Amino acid sequence: MTTNGNAAGDGTRARFVWPSNCLQTLLAIEHPIIQAPMGGATSPELTAAVSNEGGFGMVAGISCSPSRVSELIRRTKQLTKKPFGVNLVFKDDVDSQLDATLEEGVAAVSFFWGDPVNQIKRVHAAGSKAMLTVSSVEEAKKAADIGVDVIVAQGVEAGGHVPGSVSTMVLIPAITSELSGIPVIAAGGLSNGASIVAALALGASGVWMGTRFLGASEASIHSVYRRHLIAADETSTVYSQLFNKGWECPHRTLRNSTTEAWERAGRPGAGSRPGETDAVATRPDGTRIERYTSATPNVALDGEIEALSMWAGQGVYSVRETEPASRIFQRLVAESQARLRDLTLG
Numbered sequence: 001m002t003t004n005g006n007a008a009g010d011g012t013r014a015r016f017v018w019p020s021n022c023l024q025t026l027l028a029i030e031h032p033i034i035q036a037p038m039g040g041a042t043s044p045e046l047t048a049a050v051s052n053e054g055g056f057g058m059v060a061g062i063s064c065s066p067s068r069v070s071e072l073i074r075r076t077k078q079l080t081k082k083p084f085g086v087n088l089v090f091k092d093d094v095d096s097q098l099d100a101t102l103e104e105g106v107a108a109v110s111f112f113w114g115d116p117v118n119q120i121k122r123v124h125a126a127g128s129k130a131m132l133t134v135s136s137v138e139e140a141k142k143a144a145d146i147g148v149d150v151i152v153a154q155g156v157e158a159g160g161h162v163p164g165s166v167s168t169m170v171l172i173p174a175i176t177s178e179l180s181g182i183p184v185i186a187a188g189g190l191s192n193g194a195s196i197v198a199a200l201a202l203g204a205s206g207v208w209m210g211t212r213f214l215g216a217s218e219a220s221i222h223s224v225y226r227r228h229l230i231a232a233d234e235t236s237t238v239y240s241q242l243f244n245k246g247w248e249c250p251h252r253t254l255r256n257s258t259t260e261a262w263e264r265a266g267r268p269g270a271g272s273r274p275g276e277t278d279a280v281a282t283r284p285d286g287t288r289i290e291r292y293t294s295a296t297p298n299v300a301l302d303g304e305i306e307a308l309s310m311w312a313g314q315g316v317y318s319v320r321e322t323e324p325a326s327r328i329f330q331r332l333v334a335e336s337q338a339r340l341r342d343l344t345l346g
Helices: 023-027 044-052 066-079 094-104 120-125 137-145 168-176 193-201 211-215 223-231 257-264 314-318 325-345
Strands: 033-035 057-060 084-089 108-112 129-134 150-154 184-187 206-209 237-240 251-254 279-282 288-290
Touching (some): 023 150, 033 325, 044 057, 044 066, 044 084, 044 325, 137 150, 206 211, 211 223
Parallel strands (some): 129 150, 184 206
Antiparallel strands (some): 237 251
């Protein structure tokens, strides 16, 4: 590891050279930090801010029409000339979304909650890289076999939808010991420089961060959600399948009135949960959002925001204030640099 010194006195940013790996070259980025695509919380401003700092921003395509995906990509391009990617989830019409994505042109397309075997060739033909989120060694091997360029290994500590049950610390070395020649990105519970360095030490080529960037002023989340994130600690999340209306998938959220009422009732199954059909919030068009719905509490919603699915990973303890994404990113790099220096010097 080498550095070119601390920030210069004239206010320019000094360049930090990371331990060598192929991820930065593959994605044409300076720092191996990828902003996770958080549906309903990510904005073009957030994506662009991360890319502008030398990381890799991601557009969240989940639940978006193809025209909306195109709009988000175009808005992001207006804010950055740096590379960024788009995330697509197989609960949607991925092929139509992919058409729009590749027509606009992005550096990478990441996939989640399915097998992109039929999409990989199209991504490569368009000159983009393909990424896939996995939660086991078996899934990682299959991803490599179908030609995925980057594997995102998601540990159970992650916020949002998390189909796996293995911790990040176990999952990363398990995968990297079986695969070589393909970058593996660590996801789940990573929220500061120390955890970035730990992920690299485990064999990861970079990190995938979501919860930490929920603290960014550019994140399009409701102020109530933001306050709960800032007040949370490492014990404040719940891993369950509680908010399953609209998406049947295990997930991690902040503990709230909905989770507490469900736990007091003995954790009953769907159909027998407290307030099963309560309308706790509304969308701008007046659509009701029932309790237990998979719905990010973003700025557009109104109602009992605290009762909704406030997605968060166990690294939420690092979210302590609202600040620009650029400042968060710069702090992550500085913390990583300091930790690597400490380890190098013994």
